[in-house]
Amino acid sequence: MRTRVEMLQFYREPLQVFFGFAFPIVLFAIFATIFDQSWTMPDGTEVKTSTYYLAGMIAAAVMTSGFQSTAEIIATERDDRTLRRLAVSPMPRSAYLLGKVVLVLINTTLQTALLLVVARMLFDVPMPHQVLTFAWVLLLGTAAATAAGVAFASALPSGRAAIAAATPITVVLSFFSGSYIPMSELPTWLQHLGYVFPQAWIARGLRVSLLPEQFGQEIEIAPFGLSDMPVLPLAALVLTAWLVVMLVLARTTFRWSPRDAG
Amino acid sequence: MTSTSPQTTPLPTEMPPPALTVSRLTKSYAGRRVVDDISLTVPRGWIFGLLGPNGAGKTTTIEMCEGLRRPDAGTIDVLGMDPQRLCEKDRNRLGIVAQSGSERASLTVREMVAQYAAYCEDPWDVTELLAATGLAEKAASRIATLSGGQRRRLDVALGIVAQPELVFLDEPTTGFDPAARREFWELVRSLRDLGTTIVLTSHYLDEIEYLADSVAVIRAGRIVAEGTLSQIHRTHGDSATVSWTGPDGPQRRTVPDPDPLLRELLAAHPHLPDLEVRRPSLEEIYLDLVSEESR
Numbered sequence: 001m002r003t004r005v006e007m008l009q010f011y012r013e014p015l016q017v018f019f020g021f022a023f024p025i026v027l028f029a030i031f032a033t034i035f036d037q038s039w040t041m042p043d044g045t046e047v048k049t050s051t052y053y054l055a056g057m058i059a060a061a062v063m064t065s066g067f068q069s070t071a072e073i074i075a076t077e078r079d080d081r082t083l084r085r086l087a088v089s090p091m092p093r094s095a096y097l098l099g100k101v102v103l104v105l106i107n108t109t110l111q112t113a114l115l116l117v118v119a120r121m122l123f124d125v126p127m128p129h130q131v132l133t134f135a136w137v138l139l140l141g142t143a144a145a146t147a148a149g150v151a152f153a154s155a156l157p158s159g160r161a162a163i164a165a166a167t168p169i170t171v172v173l174s175f176f177s178g179s180y181i182p183m184s185e186l187p188t189w190l191q192h193l194g195y196v197f198p199q200a201w202i203a204r205g206l207r208v209s210l211l212p213e214q215f216g217q218e219i220e221i222a223p224f225g226l227s228d229m230p231v232l233p234l235a236a237l238v239l240t241a242w243l244v245v246m247l248v249l250a251r252t253t254f255r256w257s258p259r260d261a262g
Numbered sequence: 263m264t265s266t267s268p269q270t271t272p273l274p275t276e277m278p279p280p281a282l283t284v285s286r287l288t289k290s291y292a293g294r295r296v297v298d299d300i301s302l303t304v305p306r307g308w309i310f311g312l313l314g315p316n317g318a319g320k321t322t323t324i325e326m327c328e329g330l331r332r333p334d335a336g337t338i339d340v341l342g343m344d345p346q347r348l349c350e351k352d353r354n355r356l357g358i359v360a361q362s363g364s365e366r367a368s369l370t371v372r373e374m375v376a377q378y379a380a381y382c383e384d385p386w387d388v389t390e391l392l393a394a395t396g397l398a399e400k401a402a403s404r405i406a407t408l409s410g411g412q413r414r415r416l417d418v419a420l421g422i423v424a425q426p427e428l429v430f431l432d433e434p435t436t437g438f439d440p441a442a443r444r445e446f447w448e449l450v451r452s453l454r455d456l457g458t459t460i461v462l463t464s465h466y467l468d469e470i471e472y473l474a475d476s477v478a479v480i481r482a483g484r485i486v487a488e489g490t491l492s493q494i495h496r497t498h499g500d501s502a503t504v505s506w507t508g509p510d511g512p513q514r515r516t517v518p519d520p521d522p523l524l525r526e527l528l529a530a531h532p533h534l535p536d537l538e539v540r541r542p543s544l545e546e547i548y549l550d551l552v553s554e555e556s557r
Contacts, residue, residue, distance in 0.1 A: 001380040005369065012368040080364045088328060088360075090353040090424060091381040257330060 002091070002099030010103060020069075021111060024061040025118050028053055031180070032123050041214040049182065050123040055210050056179035058112050059203035062138065063173065065107040066145025068166045070100055071152040075159035079258055087256035097150065104146045112138060130209040133232065137205030140239045144198045147246035154253040178203040184219050195223035198242045205235040279342065281306045281428045281459035282327060287336035289322055296322045298483035300336075304461060304476075306427075309454050311474030312463040315552050319483040320463040321361065324430050327461070328358050341428055354383045357426035357458075359417050361433055365405060372401040375419050382424040394452070395419040396445060411442040418449065428459045435469060447472055467548050481552045491544060498547045506537040 011017055032050035039047045077083050086096055119125035128134040149166075156162045174180050176190050177199035183191050194200040204223075208216060208231060216231060223234065282304040289297040297319045304310040312320050325331045327338055329345030338345050341355050348356070369377070372388060375397075379385035392398045395415045400408060408416060414434060422429055431450065435443045450473055454460055464470050470477055471491055479487040479494070487494045502520040506513055506527060517523050520539050527534060542550070 001377055005373075005377050008373065009368050077365075081360070082365045084330070084360065085358075085365075085420060088330065088353060088356070088358045089378055089381050089420075090350050090383065091378075092350050095381075 002095045003102045006099040006103040007106070010107075020064075020107070021114060024057050024064070024111060025114060027060070027180075028057040028115060028118065029122065031057070032119075032125075039215065039219055041212060041218060043214065045212055045214065047211055047215050047219075048123075048125070050119065051125045051210055052178070052182055052207065054115060054119045054125050055206035056174075056177070056182075056203045058115055058138070058206055059141065059177060059199050060170070060174045060179040061111045061115065062108055062141050062202055063145050063170050063199050065111065066104050066142050067149040067152065068170045069107075070104060070146050070149030071166045072163045073100070074150060074153035075162040078153070078255065079159035081258070083256045084258075100150070101143075101146055104142060108138070108142050126210070128206075128209040134206060134209035137202060137209065137235065137239075140236065140243070141198060141202035141205070144239045144242040144246065145202075147243050147250055148198070151246045151249040151253065154250070154255055159258070173197055173199045176200070178207075183221070188221060191221050192224055195238070198239055201235045201238050205232065205239075208232060208235075278306050280304055280339075281308075281341060282310075282461060283337075283339040284323070284327065285337045287323065287326060287338065288334045289319075289326060289331065290334055295483050297326070297333075300478075300480070300483070300485055302478055302485075302488075304459060306459050307454065307457055308475040309450065309460045309462060309473050311470035311477040312461065312480060313465070313467065313470045313474075313477055313548070314463075314480035315465055318480045318552070320480060321432055323480070324432050324461065324463060328356065328430055351383070354424045355427045357421045357424060357429035359421035359429065359431045359434060361436075368404060368406070370402055370404055371397055371408070371416060374405060374416065375423060378420050378423045384425055385423050386425055388423075391419050391423060395449060410437050411439070411446075414438070415446070415449075418446075422453065422458075426458065428461070429453065431460060431462045433463055433465070435464070435466070443469070467545055471544065479548065479551050486551045495544050495547060498551065499542050499544075501542070503540045503542075504538070505540070506531075506534050 031053045035049045035053070037049050039049075041047060074083075083096075087093070116127065120127060152166065153159075153162055156165060173194075176183070176186060176194040177197065178194070179199065183194060183200070186194070195204075200223075204220070207220075220231075222229070223231075226234065280303045282302065284300060284302040287297055287300045288295065300319070300323055302310075302312075312323065314320050322331065326333045327340055327345055329348050332346060343352055343355075365374070372392065375391060376388050379388055379391075385391075386394075389398075389401075392401050395418055397412065397415055397419060400412055405413070405416065414437070418431070418434065421431075434450075435446050438446060447469070450460060450462070460473075462470070462473060474491070476490055477488065477494065478485045487498055489497070501516060501518050503514065503516045504520050504523055504527075505515075508531065515523065524537075524539070527537070
């Protein structure tokens with residue numbers, strides 16, 4: 001029931017749907033057009049920046065639907081007392097969060113599919129050669145981002161503050177997570193900092209599934225200097241850590257009423 | 263009748279337990295006592311009014327009964343349950359109409375009510391409920407297009423969709439025009455006629471006078487009067503203002519009991535054409551009870 005309500009509420013705002021879906025695609029098209037370059041691998045293979053940006057933009061889209069939208073919607077629903085009404089109804093409390101998770105999963109899947117289609121058709125980007133890696137990185141990344149969104153909705157004292165803070169966070173993260181600028185263009189310390197957050201790991205994991213193996217060895221850094229550690233298990237580790245910590249935070253801080261309610 | 267039939271039927275004189283019992287309830291915010299030693303009993307099937315000015319502690323009291331706030335001290339029994347330990351299933355038995363919600367409004371009225379009905383064990387039929395709350399014509403309208411009164415009726419529909427045994431109505435008619443208030447009052451009465459117990463807060467005396475079987479008047483977190491309105495009228499309306507015209511011109515005196523003064527006056531003056539004894543109206547008693555200066 002909550003899922004149906006979430007879908008109705010989301011898809012009945014045509015402009016919200018349009019801009020939400022168009023934004024990552026337009027950004028991808030812009031970056032792929034402007035920075036139309038390539039890296040040359042030792043064996044002569046060319047890696048185009050458009051493929052790099054596809055991974056980065058999917059990661060940014062995951063953060064937007066999972067983290068930013070979830071935080072904004074929950075904060076809004078707390079302030080307008082939707083949550084208070086649900087809390088005193090016989091609705092199982094878990095149904096509310098389940099509804100949010102399903103909405104995010106559907107939105108992320110649709111956005112990823114659209115990005116893949118546009119990248120393939122307009123920019124001739126190769127499709128992921130490691131489909132399984134692509135899928136689990138996307139799924140685990142979405143889970144971590146959504147958990148962070150739920151936790152963030154309760155992190156700040158007012159809903160308005162949470163809404164105001166969520167957008168800058170996603171934009172800033174996009175700059176040093178390989179979504180707007182290839183990470184190899186950044187100073188090394190900033191790359192390490194980027195790898196603290198989930199977005200860089202989602203993008204990195206997706207790059208592993210999209211780019212040739214040589215790219216990871218030649219161009220990418222070993223995050224945190226852990227050069228002995230294979231990159232995919234490390235991605236799984238960091239994303240799982242984010243998921244667990246954020247779930248615990250969300251569970252302990254979630255509020256059904258506005259803090260200052262009369 | 264046979265002698266072997268089990269004798270388990272309770273005696274008809276036995277009263278059902280009250281719907282709500284509140285005992286010595288206290289709550290402070292930032293050192294200020296908002297609710298100060300309040301005790302209440304609401305019998306099943308009654309409309310109980312909690313009357314008082316804004317900021318008297320009505321909403322805080324109600325929210326503690328609903329389990330939304332934790333009391334500093336005191337105990338609450340709602341339908342035999344502790345409001346701090348209500349599980350989702352228990353919520354079927356309680357209806358809560360808080361001060362107005364303002365949900366994102368892309369759902370229609372029917373979808374919104376159907377959503378909440380889906381969470382209940384034995385909900386109202388959605389169509390019937392919309393008719394009972396006067397929302398039938400608005401069923402297909404988006405919530406954003408509702409007027410204030412319609413919005414409030416939707417709040418009530420969502421609050422009672424579970425067919426609860428006990429309903430809390432917190433200032434339900436604030437912002438209504440007089441006709442809408444009348445309609446709303448009839449809705450509340452019809453709920454009571456279905457056997458629902460209702461706890462109603464209001465700062466309107468006429469609303470409480472029209473609806474409530476019993477009242478507690480609350481001021482600055484304390485109960486200053488309780489009982490039926492006629493009891494309150496009697497216990498707090500004993501004083502009387504006696505006025506007459508004597509040899510020295512018009513006189514006026516307010517006394518707790520007018521009898522001795524009247525005897526004295528009539529003995530001294532055989533003819534007092536404009537002698538008048540006035541008892542305070544219910545409204546005057548209420549205003550006196552809740553005014554700051556009177557305490």
